[in-house]
Amino acid sequence: EPEVTQTPSHQVTQMGQEVILRCVPISNHLYFYWYRQILGQKVEFLVSFYNNEISEKSEIFDDQFSVERPDGSNFTLKIRSTKLEDSAMYFCASSDGVQIYEQYFGPGTRLTVT
Amino acid sequence: LAKTTQPISMDSYEGQEVNITCSHNNIATNDYITWYQQFPSQGPRFIIQGYKTKVTNEVASLFIPADRKSSTLSLPRVSLSDTAVYYCLVGWDSNYQLIWGAGTKLIIKP
Numbered sequence A: 001e002p003e004v005t006q007t008p009s010h011q012v013t014q015m016g017q018e019v020i021l022r023c024v025p026i027s028n029h030l031y032f033y034w035y036r037q038i039l040g041q042k043v044e045f046l047v048s049f050y051n052n053e054i055s056e057k058s059e060i061f062d063d064q065f066s067v068e069r070p071d072g073s074n075f076t077l078k079i080r081s082t083k084l085e086d087s088a089m090y091f092c093a094s095s096d097g098v099q100i101y102e103q104y105f106g107p108g109t110r111l112t113v114t
Numbered sequence B: 001l002a003k004t005t006q007p008i009s010m011d012s013y014e015g016q017e018v019n020i021t022c023s024h025n026n027i028a029t030n031d032y033i034t035w036y037q038q039f040p041s042q043g044p045r046f047i048i049q050g051y052k053t054k055v056t057n058e059v060a061s062l063f064i065p066a067d068r069k070s071s072t073l074s075l076p077r078v079s080l081s082d083t084a085v086y087y088c089l090v091g092w093d094s095n096y097q098l099i100w101g102a103g104t105k106l107i108i109k110p
Helices: none
Strands: A004-007 A010-013 A019-024 A031-037 A043-050 A053-057 A065-069 A075-079 A090-094 A111-112 B009-015 B018-023 B031-038 B043-050 B053-056 B063-064 B071-075 B084-090 B104-109
Touching: A004 A090, A010 A019, A019 A090, A019 A111, A043 A065, A043 A075, A075 A090, A075 B071, A111 B031, B009 B018, B018 B084, B018 B104, B031 B063, B043 B053, B043 B071, B071 B084
Parallel strands: A010 A111, B009 B104
Antiparallel strands: A004 A019, A019 A075, A031 A043, A031 A090, A043 A053, A065 A075, A090 A111, B018 B071, B031 B043, B031 B084, B053 B063, B063 B071, B084 B104
């Protein structure tokens, strides 16, 4: 069964540093998403991406964040100047756009900012 | 925006059928009802989706009454590995994205 993959599984960084989280969505999917989940809290939508551009973004997704699809397979989330409160699980997801409620999530990257 | 209400937690035992009910009184006409499952330290996983009546797949059944103001996820013969958080999602937010609540933490005991 095809799956979404994410690297790294755990990233530790110092406050103020930049991190790039990587995702490989399912190959024939057209919509890509980033979510975050602070420990013990709700899943929070960050951004959706379609046709090589951001389609929607939440209030959380400010200038500190950016996304890119540098090639035909990777989808990245860059977080600049990380803060302690950016510590969370970051999930990438993709969907085929037909079953719009059915998103396939990756295993997540645990980001720890110290 | 359709707000959902579901129990914070539930306990059951292996081999039992578990029913998790979600209330969504202000569901819109074009809203679908979707359930996801999330194991600890993993991403959510789509379980089932429905619009009305009953939907069944290899994992679960979803019962939706005629007024669609609630829905019940039914897990037959649960095992320890069904211990997870179950999310009921209805409709979209202002960004046309899924609305995630706190979910129901289901604990299955031996």
